[in-house]
Amino acid sequence: MSKSLMVQGTGSNVGKSMLVAGLCRAAVRRGVSVAPFKPQNMSNNAAVTADGGEIGRAQALQAMACGLAPHTDMNPVLLKPETDVGSQVVVQGKRIATVKARDYARMKPQLMASVLDSFNRLKSRYDLVLVEGAGSPAEVNLRPGDIANMGFARAADVPVILTGDIDRGGVIAQIVGTQAVIDPADAAMISGFIINRFRGDPTLFDDGYRMIEDQTGWRGFGVVPWFNDAWKLPAEDALDISTPNRNDGLHVVCLKLSRISNFDDLDPLAQEPGVRLTMLHAGQPLPADTDVVILPGSKSTRGDLAFIRAQGWDEDMRAHHRRGGHVLGICGGFQMLGHMVSDPDGIEGPAGTARGLGLLDIATVMTADKRLSETTAVHVPTGCGITGYEMHKGFSEGADRARPFARIGGQNEGALSEDGRVAGTYLHGMFRSDAFRRAWLAGFGTEAADTAYDKAVEDVLENLADWLEQHLNVDDLLASAR
CATH class of the missing domain: 3.40.50.880 (Class I glutamine amidotransferase (GATase) domain)
Known part of the structure; x- marks a missing residue:
């Protein structure tokens, strides 16, 4: 029977996309057929899919981690900002409208059917579906009509792992504060947490880690140190494009x-x-x-x-x-x-x-x-x-x-x-x-390096899976899927 697990974050850009990609590859190496899924994404960096549509670039990378061609079911709702207040709405790979943010809020409940339709198709084809949330469930003002985080998790009965970014500072407040502000029924969907992007000796955070476990009652699945090769993976946001500090060339x-x-x-x-x-x-x-x-x-x-x-x-x-x-x-x-x-x-x-x-x-x-x-x-x-x-x-x-x-x-x-x-x-x-x-x-x-780009990305995905295996309890984390 197919299972699913969702990685949500305490905020945007805490590393959800990379963690899901690494966990996808880790599951594949266990002989599990796995597919990625993100109910709603907001990005102007889209990928063309095998079925003639478009999805977010992060889900295309996650598909690559699964050994799959990108498919529109992997990201059924894609928002492509065109102005400061409006976005193009792409549903199951096709543009259906361009709307302002307030109008989209009214549209969201109607989109849940398409989201669940795509999700259930993936569940029927794969042993495991790894889901990525968007933004944060702590944005409780957006909870009514939500299709991206707890609204989806509750509707599809998918357990959640919450990820905090310690590099930003205040990770204890990020995770404990999330539990404090979300609905208790939403909090009950969370099986545990991950600390991401730690720099230095992870044991220095042992007391803070135990404090989060004690305050929330959630299980910690590990502390992931900063992954130095993350910049080599395709960036979904132009602000995330990183380059080595070179002075020539x-x-x-x-x-x-x-x-x-x-x-x-x-x-x-x-x-x-x-x-x-x-x-x-x-x-x-x-x-x-x-x-x-x-x-x-x-x-x-x-x-x-x-x-x-x-x-x-x-x-x-x-x-x-x-x-x-x-x-x-x-x-x-x-x-x-x-x-x-x-x-x-x-x-x-x-x-x-x-x-x-x-x-x-x-x-x-x-x-x-x-x-x-x-x-x-x-x-x-x-x-x-x-x-x-x-x-x-x-x-x-x-x-x-x-x-x-x-x-x-x-x-x-x-x-x-x-x-x-x-x-x-x-x-x-x-x-x-x-x-x-x-x-x-x-x-x-200019002489190019004697490397194949796609193989280089594959190598980074392998190294990412190794990194997560080393620092997370991946077996127990995947076992929390249902």
């Missing part, structure tokens, strides 16, 4: 747009020893020693064009190009590089037109139809194969399209400027293709 600068999306293109570059990757934040000028500027994807192309101009990055990029620098625009970033972005039907906001950066001779028109597919292409300048995916609305045309970035099934894709130093493409995830990444870097005189 090819300087690639990615603009941290206000609505940055699908930035998994950066993860393989960050691990190249010959690359110095900088995430440029609002208010920072483009460094003078920049070699390549990357304009990433965006959930609001015209909105982020305005954001770029507000930072002065448009002038910085033109000066960078005049000095002989290179620019690569990906998806929304590609659209921004043209002369014009038109949205006559208000697909990404109020209907209208915005002037582009003018670095490519193209123009873009937004359309309601969304292209969502895994894609195999050939990079025209190098002849190398690319395996990636497309996830975009709109189409781009213009003279520079006659010089394609790539070819897909004999059709031109993307565009190159006449001088070859500005490139744009709708292809995401291209740098995971090892031969292409090496050839692209070689074009800048």
Whole structure:
């Protein structure tokens, strides 16, 4: 009979995604068929699924830890923020609406049926479903209609493990305080707790650990020290992208747009020893020693064009190009590089037109139809194969399209400027293709490491499972599933 177990956190970004990925791999190594599940996720970094939809990037990584292809049932509700107050709502892989936060709160109870539908399908196919919560159950103001934490756990009768992040400080208050504010019936769903991200000697926390057990009556399953290789796993949040502190190498600068999306293109570059990757934040000028500027994807192309101009990055990029620098625009970033972005039907906001950066001779028109597919292409300048995916609305045309970035099934894709130093493409995830990444870097005189990116991620997942086995009572933790 299938069982399930849920990992919730005392707050956002306490390490739930990584713990679930490691536990998935630990279960697989025990011969258990396991699948990941997150009822509701909020992220603009999505992954294309085998069944033609999209889910959060963290669940795609967890699927990889299980040896599975990503499926929309693994993350049935995905929120993709488009403005400060509104998000696109994706249900079982397909966009159903764009709503403001207050309207979404009223919509949530209607989504529980889809959540349980996806969860029960996974339970029917796998021995174990490991569930990740979202945010924190201590946000009791969000408890009515909740589908992400205790609302789901109660509806699906899934036991919960609560995770606290000691690196933030106050972990005793995090866990004991959670029990104090949540409903007693919700607290009864919690089987125990994990302390995550401890730096130093874990035995120094023995007294605090016992204090939590005594105060809550919950069992502790262990203290997980800081996992140094966590940065090598694909990041779900652009703020989580970590790079080694390098002072030399090819300087690639990615603009941290206000609505940055699908930035998994950066993860393989960050691990190249010959690359110095900088995430440029609002208010920072483009460094003078920049070699390549990357304009990433965006959930609001015209909105982020305005954001770029507000930072002065448009002038910085033109000066960078005049000095002989290179620019690569990906998806929304590609659209921004043209002369014009038109949205006559208000697909990404109020209907209208915005002037582009003018670095490519193209123009873009937004359309309601969304292209969502895994894609195999050939990079025209190098002849190398690319395996990636497309996830975009709109189409781009213009003279520079006659010089394609790539070819897909004999059709031109993307565009190159006449001088070859500005490139744009709708292809995401291209740098995971090892031969292409090496050839692209070689074009800048940079030698790539002789490693396979996907294998490197697999190695980190194995090491993560080993780390959890060493510091948690994984057998008892998994045995608490029901």
